[in-house]
Amino acid sequence: MHPLNVLFVAGFGPITQSHEKSQSLYVNTLNLPLRAMEGNETYLSSEKGEIGGVNHFALWPLAQAAQSCFGSEDWPSNITAPQSWIEFEVEDITVASEQMISKGYYLLVNNRVEPWGQSVTRFLSPEGILIGLTVTPWLHPEKID
Template sequence: MTQHLAGVDVLFVAGFGPVTRSSAVSTAFYRDALGLPLKAMEGNDDYLLSEHDALGGVKHFALWPLAQAALSCFGSEQWPSDLPEPQGWIEFEVRDIQAATCTLEAQGYRLLVAEREESWGQTVTRLLSPEGLLTGVTFTPWLREA
């Protein structure tokens, strides 16, 4: 059994988001390209957020070693030196993986993996966000089961 601090009992991921360098570039990616329901916080136009439960809960949280992320994206345990090493990862389950992939590619985003079916049954397209997050748009059958 894992030890943890007394009184600390994590129930769910309450929030996650990147630390942005350019509000305009990040807004174009998350709100415009991915269609996330983001709006400016009252009194702070640069802080975009989603309403309570607008995106649903996090279905999976994991510590993903860089070597494994590189293997998943590039078939090698070495992250390419011409790309920034990601500081985190996030996946967005999408209604239509093919449409999402085509849209992101048409908007000029560099796809690291496009509509690849993983051995565990998930189909994924991966790219780096403007902040360097390893971002996936996915189709995950078991997360869609009622």
């Protein structure tokens, strides 16, 4: 089997349960350059290079994480609700997904192409972190035709 090859951390952030409290800390107190994405007032994020050391930092509401994983705004009560998320950019999403399955991880999302063009596989870590293995075309401008 091919090895899973992580290229870099593509993004990180807390999964929020109170938009107002999280915005107060991260935007108003820590002064992070976070702004709402077009059409989504509660997903606050930075752009590449605005916060040193991370390509994308965002406050991701739990309801939106649940929608991404389960197609519903309710996180299932039988699955631990995550406190944070991290995405690892991988060389090959198919290989990465197969590796996770072969190691016994339960995939919440398996190699799905999101409407914005990112390919993603999601699962929970033993610590309860929502982990994404991704291929994000705009993070590789040299590969875009």
